[in-house]
Amino acid sequence: xxxxxxxxxxxxxxxxxxxxxxxxxxxxxxxxxxxxxxxxxxxxxxxxxxxxxxxxxxxxxxxxxxxxxxxxxxxxxxxxxxxxxxxxxxxxxxxxxxxxxxxxxxxxxxxxxxxxxxxxxxxxxxxxxxxxxxxxxxxxxxxxxxxxxxxxxxxxxxxxxxxxxxxxxxxxxxxxxxxxxxxxxxxxxxxxxxxxxxxxxxxxxxxxxxxxxxxxxxxxxxxxxxxxxxxxxxxxxxxxxxxxxxxxxxxxxxxxxxxxxxxxxxxxxxxxxxxxxxxxxxxxxxxxxxxxxxxxxxxxxxxxxxxxxxxxxxxxxxxxxxxxxxxxxxxxxxxxxxxxxxxxxxxxxxxxxxxxxxxxx
Amino acid sequence: xxxxxxxxxxxxxxxxxxxxxxxxxxxxxxxxxxxxxxxxxxxxxxxxxxxxxxxxxxxxxxxxxxxxxxxxxxxxxxxxxxxxxxxxxxxxxxxxxxxxxxxxxxxxxxxxxxxxxxxxxxxxxxxxxxxxxxxxxxxxxxxxxxxxxxxxxxxxxxxxxxxxxxxxxxxxxxxxxxxxxxxxxxxxxxxxxxxxxxxxxxxxxxxxxxxxxxxxxxxxxxxxxxxxxxxxxxxxxxxxxxxxxxxxxxxxxxxxxxxxxxxxxxxxxxxxxxxxxxxxxxxxxxxxxxxxxxxxxxxxxxxxxxxxxxxxxxxxxxxxxxxxxxxxxxxxxxxxxxxxxxxxxxxxxxxxxxxxxxxxx
Numbered sequence: 001x002x003x004x005x006x007x008x009x010x011x012x013x014x015x016x017x018x019x020x021x022x023x024x025x026x027x028x029x030x031x032x033x034x035x036x037x038x039x040x041x042x043x044x045x046x047x048x049x050x051x052x053x054x055x056x057x058x059x060x061x062x063x064x065x066x067x068x069x070x071x072x073x074x075x076x077x078x079x080x081x082x083x084x085x086x087x088x089x090x091x092x093x094x095x096x097x098x099x100x101x102x103x104x105x106x107x108x109x110x111x112x113x114x115x116x117x118x119x120x121x122x123x124x125x126x127x128x129x130x131x132x133x134x135x136x137x138x139x140x141x142x143x144x145x146x147x148x149x150x151x152x153x154x155x156x157x158x159x160x161x162x163x164x165x166x167x168x169x170x171x172x173x174x175x176x177x178x179x180x181x182x183x184x185x186x187x188x189x190x191x192x193x194x195x196x197x198x199x200x201x202x203x204x205x206x207x208x209x210x211x212x213x214x215x216x217x218x219x220x221x222x223x224x225x226x227x228x229x230x231x232x233x234x235x236x237x238x239x240x241x242x243x244x245x246x247x248x249x250x251x252x253x254x255x256x257x258x259x260x261x262x263x264x265x266x267x268x269x270x271x272x273x274x275x276x277x278x279x280x281x282x283x284x285x286x287x288x289x290x291x292x293x294x295x296x297x298x299x300x301x302x303x304x305x306x307x308x309x310x311x312x313x314x315x316x317x318x319x320x321x322x323x324x325x326x327x328x329x330x331x332x333x334x335x336x337x338x339x340x341x342x343x344x345x346x347x348x349x350x351x352x353x354x355x356x357x358x359x360x361x
Numbered sequence: 362x363x364x365x366x367x368x369x370x371x372x373x374x375x376x377x378x379x380x381x382x383x384x385x386x387x388x389x390x391x392x393x394x395x396x397x398x399x400x401x402x403x404x405x406x407x408x409x410x411x412x413x414x415x416x417x418x419x420x421x422x423x424x425x426x427x428x429x430x431x432x433x434x435x436x437x438x439x440x441x442x443x444x445x446x447x448x449x450x451x452x453x454x455x456x457x458x459x460x461x462x463x464x465x466x467x468x469x470x471x472x473x474x475x476x477x478x479x480x481x482x483x484x485x486x487x488x489x490x491x492x493x494x495x496x497x498x499x500x501x502x503x504x505x506x507x508x509x510x511x512x513x514x515x516x517x518x519x520x521x522x523x524x525x526x527x528x529x530x531x532x533x534x535x536x537x538x539x540x541x542x543x544x545x546x547x548x549x550x551x552x553x554x555x556x557x558x559x560x561x562x563x564x565x566x567x568x569x570x571x572x573x574x575x576x577x578x579x580x581x582x583x584x585x586x587x588x589x590x591x592x593x594x595x596x597x598x599x600x601x602x603x604x605x606x607x608x609x610x611x612x613x614x615x616x617x618x619x620x621x622x623x624x625x626x627x628x629x630x631x632x633x634x635x636x637x638x639x640x641x642x643x644x645x646x647x648x649x650x651x652x653x654x655x656x657x658x659x660x661x662x663x664x665x666x667x668x669x670x671x672x673x674x675x676x677x678x679x680x681x682x683x684x685x686x687x688x689x690x691x692x693x694x695x696x697x698x699x700x701x702x703x704x705x706x707x708x709x710x711x712x713x714x715x716x717x718x719x720x721x722x
Contacts, residue, residue: 056495
C-alpha cells in the first residue's frame with residue numbers, strides 16, 4: 001500500500017508528520033536568523049515596529065468552496081487573498097501567515113499540495129511568508145488562515161471612522177467576481193477569452209488590494225476602510241454602522257467599463273446590481289475627508305487598481321442610490337448581498353445564484 | 362419566530378452580525394487606547410517587545426470533541442488551554458487570541474456562548490485577551506484558535522535543541538487525562554469525588570503549564586521543550602527527532618502518586634502505560650543541560666505543577682524504558698500514542714479507548 005511516491009498518494013499514506021515535513025520543505029521558505037518556522041509548537045518572529053495586525057478566516061468545504069468550481073490552487077490563492085484583503089482594509093503591510101487544515105485521510109496529497117501552492121503564489125508579490133499551522137483529520141476539508149501584518153501607529157485605518165460629508169471611494173470595478181460566479185455556475189468554459197476570461201479570473205484568482213490599502217492609509221486622508229467581501233452595499237452599511245449615518249450613491253459615477261457591461265448583458269445580469277451587491281471582489285471601500293478630496297483623487301491615480309468616488313456619507317441613516325435616469329432606489333428595493341446564518345440575507349442581487357464559492361467575512 | 366430573547370434561540374435568529382456583537386459585548390473585554398478589537402477587518406495591537414510567538418489549532422466536531430462528553434464550557438476551556446500549552450512550550454507569555462468558528466444555523470446560541478465563556482475563563486489567569494475572529498456556517502462545529510504570545514529574544518526554547526547527556530524533565534503527572542477519558546467513555550459520573558473528580562477534571566478542564574513554561578525558559582537551563590499532547594513517548598520522540606538521538610527512561614523516577622495508581626487500578630489500566638502514552642495532559646517535557654541539573658531542580662520546586670527528572674537523552678536512536686523490576690521495554694513493545702491520519706498510530710496504550718475527546722497537535 002505504501003509503495004511509490006507518497007506525494008502521489010493519499011494523506012493517510014504520508015501521515016501527519018510526513019505531510020508537515022512536505023509542506024515545510026516545499027512552502028516553508030528560508031527561515032531567518034533568530035526565527036522559528038514550521039514544525040515547532042509556535043512560530044517565532046521578531047516583533048514588527050509599530051503595531052501588529054491579526055486577522056483570521058475559516059473556509060469550509062460545501063459552505064465556502066466546492067471543488068466542482070475550484071481547482072485546489074485557486075482555492076489556496078483565494079483563501080490567502082481573502083486574508084490579505086483584511087490586512088489591506090487596515091492599511092497593514094503583510095508579514096506572515098499560519099494555515100490550519102482539516103482533511104479526510106483519503107484526500108489526495110496532490111490536492112492539498114495544490115492548495116498550499118496556490119497560497120504560496122498568492123503570497124509571493126507581497127512577500128508574506130508561511131510560518132506555521134496545524135493539521136488534523138476531518139470529514140470535509142476545512143481551511144483556517146491567520147495572517148499577521150504590521151502598521152505604523154499613525155496609519156491604522158479603522159472600519160468605523162466615517163463622518164457625514166466624507167466622500168466614498170471604491171477601488172477597481174466590484175461586481176466582476178459575481179459575474180464570474182454566474183458564468184462558472186453554468187459550466188466552466190474550456191478556453192475562455194475576453195470578458196469570460198476576465199470574469200473567471202476575478203472570481204477564481206482575485207487580487208487583494210494590499211498595495212492600494214497601504215497607499216491609501218499613507219495619504220492620511222482616509223477616515224474609514226473596509227474590503228468588499230459581501231457586496232458593496234452590505235459592506236458600506238458596515239462602514240456606516242453605529243453613527244446613525246447613511247450614504248447617497250450616484251450611478252453616473254460608478255466605474256462600469258464596456259467589458260463589464262457586456263459580461264453582465266451576456267449573463268442576463270443587471271450590471272448595477274452586480275456592482276452594488278456582488279461579493280468577493282476584495283475591492284476596498286473607503287471614506288475620505290471632504291477637504292482631502294482632490295489630494296486623495298490625485299494619489300489614487302497611482303493605485304494599481306485606481307479608486308473612484310461613488311457617493312457621499314450623509315447624516316441620515318440608510319443608503320440611497322440615484323439611478324442614471326434620475327430616479328431613486330432605497331431600502332428594500334436595493335439589491336442585497338449575502339450574510340451567513342440570516343435567511344433574509346439570501347442574495348437576490350443580479351442573478352439568483354447562491355454564492356457557494358464565496359469566502360466569508 | 363423572532364420573539365423573546367434571541368440569546369436563548371438559534372444562531373440563525375441572531376444572525377452573523379448579531380452573534381459577533383454578542384461575543385464582543387460579553388467577551389471582548391476593554392480595548393486599550395490605540396488598539397482595535399473585535400468587529401474590524403483585523404485586530405490591532407502594539408507590537409510586543411522582543412519576539413512574537415504565533416500558534417494555531419483546529420478543532421473539528423466528531424474528530425476532536427463530542428458533545429456527549431463535553432459541555433460547551435469545557436470544550437472552550439480545553440481549546441484555549443491547548444493553545445496556551447503551545448505558547449508554554451515556547452516559553453512565551455500569552456498576549457491575545459482570535460477565534461474562527463463554523464456552526465450550523467440551528468446551533469443554540471447558548472451552546473456557542475458556553476464555548477466562548479469557557480475560553481474566557483481559561484484565559485483569565487494568564488490575562489490573554491480575545492481580540493478578533495471569524496464566524497461562518499458549517500455542517501458541524503469547527504473551532505480554530507490562534508494565539509499570540511511574546512518572548513524575550515534570549516529566552517525562546519525550541520522543540521529541537523536537546524543533546525545527548527541532557528536530562529529529561531516532565532511537569533506534573535501525565536496520564537491523568539487518559540484516565541479521565543477512560544472514565545468518561547463509560548458514563549459521566551454524577552457526583553464525582555476523589556480520583557474520579559481528579560481524572561474528570563484533568564481531561565475536561567486541564568490547566569496549561571504556561572507559568573511553568575515561562576519559568577523554565579527563564580532559568581536558561583532548558584535546551585528543548587514540547588508539550589505533551591499526544592502522549593509522553595510520542596512527544597519525546599518529536600523532541601529527539603533529527604539528531605539521531607534516543608532516550609533512556611527510568612520507571613522508578615516516574616512521579617506516580619497513590620491516587621494516580623488507584624485511578625488506574627479501578628479503571629483496569631496500566632499506570633505506567635497511561636503515564637507514557639496517554640495524551641492531552643498539556644504537561645511540558647523538557648531537556649536540561651547536565652551541568653545545570655541541580656540548579657534547574659531547585660528552580661522547578663517553585664513551579665506550580667513541579668517538574669521531575671525521568672531519564673536522559675542518549676546518542677543512540679530509540680527510546681528504552683527501564684521497568685521497576687529491572688527489565689527493559691523498547692520499540693514495538695512500548696505503549697503507543699495517537700497520531701492523526703496514520704492508522705498504525707491508533708492507540709493501544711493502557712485501555713483501547715479511542716481518544717475521541719482529544720485536541721490535535
